[in-house]
Amino acid sequence: MLKFDKEKTLENVKGALALRPEINAVVDEINTNGYSNVMWLGIGGTYASAMQVVVHMKERSAIETFYENAAEYLTTGNRRVTDKTLVVLSSVSGSTEEIVEAVEKIKKEVGATILGFIDNDQAPLASMVTHLISYPTDEQLKFFMVADRLMYLAGEFPDYDEFYKEMDEHFANDIVNVEESADAFGLQFAEKHHEDDIHYFVGAGNQWGATYSYAMCYWEEQHWLKTKSIEAPEFFHGMFEIVERDTPVTVYVGEDSQRSLSERVANFLPQICGNYTVIDSKEYDLPGISEKYRGTLSPFIFHAINNRIDAHIEHINRHPMDIRRYYRQLQY
Helix, strand or coil, X not given: CCCCCHHXXXXXXXXXXXXXXXXXHHHHHHHHHCCCEEEEEECCHHHHHHHHHHHHHHCCCCCXXXXXXXXXXXXXXXXXXXXXXXXXXXXXXXXXXXXXXXXXHHHHHCCCEEEEEECCCCCHHHHCCCEEECCCCCHHHHHHHHHHHHHHHCCCCXXXXXXXXXXXXXXXXXXXXXXXXXXXXXXXXHHHHCCCCCEEEEXXXXXXXXXXXXXXXXXXXXXXXXXEEEEHHHCCCCHHHHCCCCCCEEEEECCCCCHHHHHHHHHHHXXXXXXXXXXXXXXXXXXXXXXXXXXXXXXXXXXXXHHHHHHHHHHHHCCCCCCCCCCCCCCC
């Protein structure tokens, strides 16, 4: 398989899950000291991860939680952010300009507690956060572990121990098997769509943030392919009027509470479009995970599938995904 190191992938997922005691120690301390709300701070891909975790908490928790774009926070601020706020962020480089400046603003103006997942523990940002946890990959999983611990401590996640027992024992192997089983589909999809003039991606619920990220961070930034992402509940309020027979549309149908919103789009498309794809997480096995937890994990299934699409598009187009024309190449 192209760009697939099974042992490395297993190591990465297991390594992220192994952070849970460290994450729990930090979250437990914050909970003991008291906090008023939780802000997930990001920009670009990290902003998308923040969207996902807020949806993850929204239907399960009474904890006040919201996501904030770092650039927008710099211009507008947010009066909900106080010295009792828990700010959670993630950064690969630790040098993203907007994130660094937003953290400086938060520290100077409100003094909130900041938990940072920063891959480069030598970056300036690493010394600026209140609590630093450094480990590469699996940003969404790390965010979810923070959210789950907060909900557990609030008495809102009674299945916490059962869920993470299954995760620790089975998730890494199960999700790697999903990626292997999706390879043939990924090739087929890539061969069909690798030079689309524009491609529309539709998602809902805890998959919406990842849908936004996949269109923007992967197809646009890394493949240089034009896309638009749209929330499934908004599909029927504008976008569907420009869908025609040959318009490429992909719908992610997950297994969380908003599944019906994506199903509605998937069921409608055959009336007007002959170039649509429905990717349904139900078609992929997670044998070690209970049925009741599959909705929570649907975005990870889609991520594994998208990895295979990306590997094949990169190969077919002979365009390495790590090349940028403008990002960090020009001043802006």
